[in-house]
Amino acid sequence: MARVAVLHNTLDGRGGADTVCLHVCEALQSVHEVTLFTLSRSSLDELNRLFDTAADVPVHRPPGNVLVCRAFDALPERFGPALAPRSVLLRRLFARHADRFDAAVSTANEFALPLPSVQYVHYPQFNRRATSAGDAGRLDSLWSRLAGLGHRRLPADAHLLANSEWTADAVETAYGRRPTVCFPPVDPPPDPRPxxxxxxxxxxxxxxxxxxxxxxxxxxxxxxxxxxxxxxxxxxxxxxxxxxxxxxxxxxxxxxxxxxxxxxxxxxxxxxxxxxxxxxxxxxxxxxxxxxxxxxxxxxxxxxxxxxxxxxxxxxxxxxxxxxxxxxxxxxxxxxxxxADARPTLPRDRYASDRFHAAVRDAVAALPAPR
Structure with a gap:
C-alpha cells in the first residue's frame, strides 16, 4: 500500500474533470492510502451524490480556502474558472507536504511534481500557446513559468494519460511526449427503455x-x-x-x-x-x-x-x-x-468505469519508486 496524493485544482465547476477526480479516488482508496489536495468548497458527499461515485478519502485544503475560492469566484465570468492560477497555487500548497507521499496523481492536467506521478490530462493547462486551442490568454507564459513548466518539459517520472487522441495530440505538441489514451469513466444507466x-x-x-x-x-x-x-x-x-x-x-x-x-x-x-x-x-x-x-x-x-x-x-x-x-x-x-427515424448503433459499454478504475490502478502500480 502506497501513500498517494490526488491533486485537483477545483471541484466547484462540477464537470467531467471533477467526475474523473472522484473516480480516481474511488479506484485507489481500497488499495492505497489516499489524500485529496484541492482548492474548492464542494464536499465529497454532495459530489458523490451528483456523480454517483463513492469517493471517501481525507481532503486537504489550504488555510483560508474559502476566501481563496471566493476571490476566484469574484473574477468576471469571461475569465472562467481560472484553472491555471488555481493549479499554480495548488502545486505550491502540495510542495510543503510532498515528502509525506510515495506518489501523486493529478486529475487536473499537467504538473511539475517532485515525486513519481500519474498525470491525467483533459487538455494542457500550461503552454497553451503551443497548442491549437485558440486564445491561450495573455498570462499563459507567466502561469507556465510559475508552474515550473516554462521550459515545456514534464518530469521524466510522470506517467501521462489523456482523455482522447485529440488531447494526446495537443500534449505531444506542447511537451514532445505522447500520453496513453484512457477514456473517462461513463457507465450505462441501469434501465434504458426500448x-x-x-x-x-x-x-x-x-x-x-x-x-x-x-x-x-x-x-x-x-x-x-x-x-x-x-x-x-x-x-x-x-x-x-x-x-x-x-x-x-x-x-x-x-x-x-x-x-x-x-x-x-x-x-x-x-x-x-x-x-x-x-x-x-x-x-x-x-x-x-x-x-x-x-x-x-x-x-x-x-x-x-x-x-x-x-x-x-x-x-x-x-x-x-x-x-x-x-x-x-x-x-x-x-x-x-x-x-429518418435514426436509431442508435454505437456500443453502450465502451467507457465503463471498471475499465477506467483498473487502468488507473495499473498506472499507479507501474510508477518507479520515489527518488
Whole structure:
C-alpha cells in the first residue's frame, strides 16, 4: 500500500474533470492510502451524490480556502474558472507536504511534481500557446513559468494519460511526449427503455456555463420545432457560483418556453431517468476535449449529436450524420435524424468505469519508486 496524493485544482465547476477526480479516488482508496489536495468548497458527499461515485478519502485544503475560492469566484465570468492560477497555487500548497507521499496523481492536467506521478490530462493547462486551442490568454507564459513548466518539459517520472487522441495530440505538441489514451469513466444507466417507448425529446447534460452553450441548445431546438417537429428539451445542468449570472440567463430563456425544462443540480437518479427515457442527446461545446456528456448519451442508447471538433468526434466515430458545424447545420442534422427515424448503433459499454478504475490502478502500480 502506497501513500498517494490526488491533486485537483477545483471541484466547484462540477464537470467531467471533477467526475474523473472522484473516480480516481474511488479506484485507489481500497488499495492505497489516499489524500485529496484541492482548492474548492464542494464536499465529497454532495459530489458523490451528483456523480454517483463513492469517493471517501481525507481532503486537504489550504488555510483560508474559502476566501481563496471566493476571490476566484469574484473574477468576471469571461475569465472562467481560472484553472491555471488555481493549479499554480495548488502545486505550491502540495510542495510543503510532498515528502509525506510515495506518489501523486493529478486529475487536473499537467504538473511539475517532485515525486513519481500519474498525470491525467483533459487538455494542457500550461503552454497553451503551443497548442491549437485558440486564445491561450495573455498570462499563459507567466502561469507556465510559475508552474515550473516554462521550459515545456514534464518530469521524466510522470506517467501521462489523456482523455482522447485529440488531447494526446495537443500534449505531444506542447511537451514532445505522447500520453496513453484512457477514456473517462461513463457507465450505462441501469434501465434504458426500448427505442419505441422513449419520448421524442432532447437531453443536454452539463454545467450551466458559457463554454457548454446551453443557450445554443435552446436555439437548436427552436429551429427543429420551426421545421414542424414536436421536440422538447431538458437542460440538466450543475450550477456553480462561478457562472451565477449566466445560469440566470439560461433559466430565463427556459422559463420563456413551455417545451424547455431546466433541472438544476439534479441527482444522478434524475439524470439517468432522462437519459433512459429520451431519444436524443445534444452537446454544443465546440472542441470538447473528450465529451463525457456525449459518451453518456451513447451509453444510454440515445442518438447523440455534437460539434464536429475535438475529442467528441472520436466518441461518435466521426459520423457526419451526428456532427455539425454551426447552429443551422445542427438544426438540419437533428431534423434529418428525426425524419429518418435514426436509431442508435454505437456500443453502450465502451467507457465503463471498471475499465477506467483498473487502468488507473495499473498506472499507479507501474510508477518507479520515489527518488
Amino acid at each position: 427505442w419505441d417507448d422513449r419520448e421524442s425529446g432532447v437531453v443536454v447534460v452539463g454545467r450551466l456555463a458559457p463554454d457548454k452553450r446551453p443557450l445554443r441548445a435552446i436555439r437548436i431546438v427552436d429551429g427543429v420545432r420551426a421545421r414542424g417537429h414536436d421536440l422538447h428539451l431538458h437542460l440538466v445542468g450543475s450550477s456553480s457560483p462561478i457562472y451565477a449570472d449566466y445560469g440566470r440567463r439560461v433559466a430565463t430563456a427556459a422559463a420563456d418556453r413551455s417545451y424547455v425544462h431546466l433541472d438544476r443540480d439534479a441527482p444522478r437518479e434524475r439524470i439517468d431517468e432522462l437519459l433512459e427515457t429520451h431519444r436524443y442527446g445534444l452537446n454544443c461545446k465546440p472542441e470538447e476535449h473528450f465529451g463525457m456528456a456525449v459518451a453518456e448519451y451513447v451509453a444510454a442508447g440515445m442518438v447523440a449529436f455534437a460539434p464536429d471538433a475535438g475529442g467528441q468526434r472520436e466518441v461518435l466515430d466521426g459520423r457526419p450524420d451526428r456532427l455539425f458545424a454551426s447552429t443551422d447545420d445542427a438544426v438540419a442534422t437533428v431534423a434529418a435524424a428525426i425524419e
